[in-house]
Amino acid sequence: MGLFGTSGAVSVQGKQIALRGRGAPVAIDLEQLVEQWPLLPQDLRTRKASDLARRLAQAHRAVSSMVPPAPTAPIRPARHVVIPVGAVVLAIVGVLFAVRLLRSRETPAALPAAPETVASEDAARNARTCEAARKRIYSGASMGPFELAGWVAELWLAMPRSGGTAQAAPGAAGQDTPSAESVGLGALVSQGKLTAAADAELAAMTDGLVEIVSGFDEEEAGRSPSWRAVIARFSGGYARAYFDPALRARFVALADRMADGATAELGALYARCAHLPYHDAGAWFRGPDPAAAAAALVYASGLFAEMPAVDRGALTALRGAGQIDALRGAGVALDAASLGKLVGAHGGGITKGGGSAVVITFPVGGPTRATSASRIVARKLQVGVGQD
Numbered sequence: 001m002g003l004f005g006t007s008g009a010v011s012v013q014g015k016q017i018a019l020r021g022r023g024a025p026v027a028i029d030l031e032q033l034v035e036q037w038p039l040l041p042q043d044l045r046t047r048k049a050s051d052l053a054r055r056l057a058q059a060h061r062a063v064s065s066m067v068p069p070a071p072t073a074p075i076r077p078a079r080h081v082v083i084p085v086g087a088v089v090l091a092i093v094g095v096l097f098a099v100r101l102l103r104s105r106e107t108p109a110a111l112p113a114a115p116e117t118v119a120s121e122d123a124a125r126n127a128r129t130c131e132a133a134r135k136r137i138y139s140g141a142s143m144g145p146f147e148l149a150g151w152v153a154e155l156w157l158a159m160p161r162s163g164g165t166a167q168a169a170p171g172a173a174g175q176d177t178p179s180a181e182s183v184g185l186g187a188l189v190s191q192g193k194l195t196a197a198a199d200a201e202l203a204a205m206t207d208g209l210v211e212i213v214s215g216f217d218e219e220e221a222g223r224s225p226s227w228r229a230v231i232a233r234f235s236g237g238y239a240r241a242y243f244d245p246a247l248r249a250r251f252v253a254l255a256d257r258m259a260d261g262a263t264a265e266l267g268a269l270y271a272r273c274a275h276l277p278y279h280d281a282g283a284w285f286r287g288p289d290p291a292a293a294a295a296a297l298v299y300a301s302g303l304f305a306e307m308p309a310v311d312r313g314a315l316t317a318l319r320g321a322g323q324i325d326a327l328r329g330a331g332v333a334l335d336a337a338s339l340g341k342l343v344g345a346h347g348g349g350i351t352k353g354g355g356s357a358v359v360i361t362f363p364v365g366g367p368t369r370a371t372s373a374s375r376i377v378a379r380k381l382q383v384g385v386g387q388d
Helices: 033-037 042-065 084-106 119-138 220-221 237-244 246-259 291-304 312-317 322-328 336-344 369-380
Strands: 010-011 014-021 024-028 152-158 208-214 227-236 266-273 283-287 349-352 358-361
Touching: 010 208, 014 042, 024 042, 033 220, 119 266, 152 237, 152 246, 208 349, 227 237, 237 246, 246 283, 266 291, 283 312, 283 369, 291 322, 291 336, 291 358, 291 369, 312 322, 336 349, 336 358, 336 369
Parallel strands: none
Antiparallel strands: 010 014, 014 024, 152 227, 152 266, 208 227, 266 283, 283 358, 349 358
């Protein structure tokens, strides 16, 4: 309000916003903006707030201009009075002293405090927005650009430990946070940003952030002791790019480059609400052979579905040093044709990645396809929920 030359107390009443300051109160209509506000991104909310402040200030000035001026006293003929000069000087000094004394005692009117955006409030608002979008996509709706607050995209990369031992390595649970350099991604990620070597167009997004974090929590690390993993977590502009059909191919190609840079054997690229553990919008799953690609899909998508897609009891009963090894062993009979048929029924496809890697990809449209495909592949591996 101060930018537009006015101040006062502002309040929302139904579908109107009111200003009470000096002079008569004013109010303007908000219409549908009340319902839309939680879904708007921060930059658009800022522009809308500025527009509302300008409109309130204009309305306040218009109302003030209509107030009739105070009546003035009638003009009387002047009478000549002779006053000694000394008396005039004393009177002026007295008036100035009185004004200064009154000003020193006067408490200035406090301007309304600017609303403070608390980080926890932003996080809670983004969580509500993300969960609303999540409900929509699971009911069959497609993603919209205004629904992406609160989402992150994650690239999960897993590597077998040397000699199959459980020695400490970057990305292991309980270890220090891995760095891009320690996992071979220093040429692609620098100071929380993608480099031009990763992808020039994605690197140009100044509001994007990528963090390298451990790929297993303590519990999951115990379930796959012969593996270590890292996650490249994309937020801000990078997360928006993940859902952009024009940029999805770049993200998939970037996932391949990062998997090669980290010498990862398994990989998965998906999106989720930042405050939820469920992996919802899968895009890319990679392994050196069809069984490994299927294991990456079932592990990274099926095991982290909100509605269980994998029977952990059946998975534990399989042979292997851990969950990932058990899944790979269960899919040893899968070839590219049979795997392609399984995921193809849910909109996925089989392609070749770096080297001779087998890659399963899903398009932007229908973000839940990877989750549904992981269910049918899990049943093929005899670890699906409700398996006969």
